[in-house]
Amino acid sequence: SSLSLPRARVFALNKPYGVLSQFVGNGRKKRSQCLLGDLPSVAEVAEVAAINDEPLMAVGRLDQHTEGLLLLTNCGKFSRSVTYGLGPSRIRLEKEYWVQVDGVIGDEAIDRLRNGGIEIGEGEKMFRTKPSAVRRVEDDEARRRVGERAKRSIRDSSAHGPTSWVSLSIKEGRNRQVRKMTAAVGFPTL
Numbered sequence: 001s002s003l004s005l006p007r008a009r010v011f012a013l014n015k016p017y018g019v020l021s022q023f024v025g026n027g028r029k030k031r032s033q034c035l036l037g038d039l040p041s042v043a044e045v046a047e048v049a050a051i052n053d054e055p056l057m058a059v060g061r062l063d064q065h066t067e068g069l070l071l072l073t074n075c076g077k078f079s080r081s082v083t084y085g086l087g088p089s090r091i092r093l094e095k096e097y098w099v100q101v102d103g104v105i106g107d108e109a110i111d112r113l114r115n116g117g118i119e120i121g122e123g124e125k126m127f128r129t130k131p132s133a134v135r136r137v138e139d140d141e142a143r144r145r146v147g148e149r150a151k152r153s154i155r156d157s158s159a160h161g162p163t164s165w166v167s168l169s170i171k172e173g174r175n176r177q178v179r180k181m182t183a184a185v186g187f188p189t190l
Helices: 040-051 076-084 107-115 139-145 148-153 177-184
Strands: 010-015 057-059 068-073 095-102 119-122 125-128 133-137 163-170
Touching: 010 040, 057 076, 068 076, 095 139, 095 177, 107 133, 107 163, 119 177, 133 139, 139 163, 163 177
Parallel strands: none
Antiparallel strands: 010 068, 057 068, 095 163, 119 125, 133 163
């Protein structure tokens, strides 16, 4: 069955580093916090959507220290289908993350990430990851494709030790999942 989305609007945003993936803060807003609605381009779109009584929402989340593609929509049904799965069979969309990790990641760690079964979580809420597509990314390729902030923050290996890049594609979307996965195999995300 197809997904019927009357009047659904979807916007693509390159979420900058340092911005929270939400429109409203949870409690008191810290001075240093920047929310999606604080970005001029997003504020304009949100204002137009509000006129039509169609509040804008983020589809999924990227944490404050992550930059990249974030979808915005006025349709809760679309947001849920992308976040939790499409259709009655709950087919999950694959999301690709490029990650700079501390150290030179080896074949054993790549295989562990690829094969899944890494136990991550917080406290009593632990779960095992599913298999994922993983590959090493050469530094030159990473420098060409990552965002401006990442280009500035790519760690100088001569001063701070070696780093490496991996492309990690997952279908889940747990809280800080990619960071927890790379740390669990001994290569924390920078």
